[in-house]
Amino acid sequence: MTQPRDGGEVGELKLLGLWSSPFVTRAKLALQIKGLSYEYVEEDLSNKSELLLSSNPVHKAVPVLIHDGKPVCESSVIVQYIDDAFAGTGASFLPADPYNRAVARFWAAFLEDKLVKSWGRVFSTKADEERAEAMRETIAAAGVLESGLKECSGGQGPFFGGDSVGYVDVLLGGMVSWIKAAEPLSGAKIIDAATTPLLAAWMGRICELDAAKAVLPDVDAVVEYARGVQARVAAAAAEN
Amino acid sequence: MSEAAVRVIGLWASPYVIRVLIALKLKGVEYEFVEEVVGKKSELLLRSNPVHKKIPVLLHHGKPVSESLVIVQYIDEVWSSSSSGGAPAAAILPADPYTRAVHRFWAQYADDKVPSAVRILKGTDAGDKEQAAGQLAAALQLLEQAFVELSHGKRYFGGDSVAYLDIALVSHVGWVKAVEKIAGVALLDKAKVPNLVAWADRLCAHPAVADAIPDADKFVEYSVKYGSFSKPINGPAK
Numbered sequence: 001m002t003q004p005r006d007g008g009e010v011g012e013l014k015l016l017g018l019w020s021s022p023f024v025t026r027a028k029l030a031l032q033i034k035g036l037s038y039e040y041v042e043e044d045l046s047n048k049s050e051l052l053l054s055s056n057p058v059h060k061a062v063p064v065l066i067h068d069g070k071p072v073c074e075s076s077v078i079v080q081y082i083d084d085a086f087a088g089t090g091a092s093f094l095p096a097d098p099y100n101r102a103v104a105r106f107w108a109a110f111l112e113d114k115l116v117k118s119w120g121r122v123f124s125t126k127a128d129e130e131r132a133e134a135m136r137e138t139i140a141a142a143g144v145l146e147s148g149l150k151e152c153s154g155g156q157g158p159f160f161g162g163d164s165v166g167y168v169d170v171l172l173g174g175m176v177s178w179i180k181a182a183e184p185l186s187g188a189k190i191i192d193a194a195t196t197p198l199l200a201a202w203m204g205r206i207c208e209l210d211a212a213k214a215v216l217p218d219v220d221a222v223v224e225y226a227r228g229v230q231a232r233v234a235a236a237a238a239e240n
Numbered sequence: 241m242s243e244a245a246v247r248v249i250g251l252w253a254s255p256y257v258i259r260v261l262i263a264l265k266l267k268g269v270e271y272e273f274v275e276e277v278v279g280k281k282s283e284l285l286l287r288s289n290p291v292h293k294k295i296p297v298l299l300h301h302g303k304p305v306s307e308s309l310v311i312v313q314y315i316d317e318v319w320s321s322s323s324s325g326g327a328p329a330a331a332i333l334p335a336d337p338y339t340r341a342v343h344r345f346w347a348q349y350a351d352d353k354v355p356s357a358v359r360i361l362k363g364t365d366a367g368d369k370e371q372a373a374g375q376l377a378a379a380l381q382l383l384e385q386a387f388v389e390l391s392h393g394k395r396y397f398g399g400d401s402v403a404y405l406d407i408a409l410v411s412h413v414g415w416v417k418a419v420e421k422i423a424g425v426a427l428l429d430k431a432k433v434p435n436l437v438a439w440a441d442r443l444c445a446h447p448a449v450a451d452a453i454p455d456a457d458k459f460v461e462y463s464v465k466y467g468s469f470s471k472p473i474n475g476p477a478k
Contacts, residue, residue: 102310106310
């Protein structure tokens, strides 16, 4: 078990996940940045383990972080939990000032409600026109997030957390392999040096971090996985 | 005359606005309520929340905070027990990290399940009303269980004090009771979710909540008068 800097006991950490899930990658990134050891359990979502079903009975989804037997579900809740429960370990993901914390949380909510939601529709929608519209909305959301990055970083550094990795960096950071996969999959870039220069620089800096290198799934593997998902969605649509 | 230090831009019937008002009242913070005109967004709103152009917005010494749960956490952090001059207000976010995570999980769950079902049941969104009622009832059943686990036999999800999940969930009660009347369905049903019903009655009578959540009839009237305030007001209808 890792001893955090304050010398307190960390306890037992177990993460239930799927290698390709950007939401699971968020949790891994948070744990890695904090230097926390954990047991990783790869789930087969077509044959969910008893542990997963009993730990997340409401959604039966990954990621689930189990800390000393107690489960935490939903990726953004998990990342906040890691920050709260291991407050003595490494820098906080959120700034100290309440107003700046509110700004970071605002952009985290924007990321979930706008970018992630419309992007999810790209993969779940069967109709070509709807999928193209969802992709347009995703790209538009990235454009707005660019101004969010400017606001959050306050010119102090390349990250939403300024010169250190913060809450929004972790949430968006977990999605980087999928962001890179967007171009081979759809022909369109979500983050583009020409239209979202700050985010493009952000992505470069995130990928340089040891923590990111340790957890981000291989982009080609993600592309292949996504093509498999799209093929299954198309096949199911053709059957109806 | 100088501007109030704390202003809330909103509409009384919005659950997202209601939760901000409850948080301020719990902390004993004086505020000015800047009521929007339904169907016409003010310059102040558009300037204060340019990204979403939505209520609620909290203006603290003129600086805007948006997103209802972000605002609630901001209120909790700014007016923490150590900084208030009078009697210390209880913390809204639970102190224990695990309990805090459980409150966050269920607050997110409530926001995912309740408003969408409510919109179908009051007829502003298309959808199968029976299915929406069933889904909402199932969600309330899970929240009933969560209440039993989290309250430890005490009054609120926060135990002895009104906490994050109490605020997040009670803000939906006005509309849930309204759609019971509009759609003729039982949702806060004593037979099915007795603890939740008792909790809702108890919390709606709390001094910090009573003024923020009028009778269900007022919500029904609002629905008849304005249809859905969640329809896009500036821009093309979906």
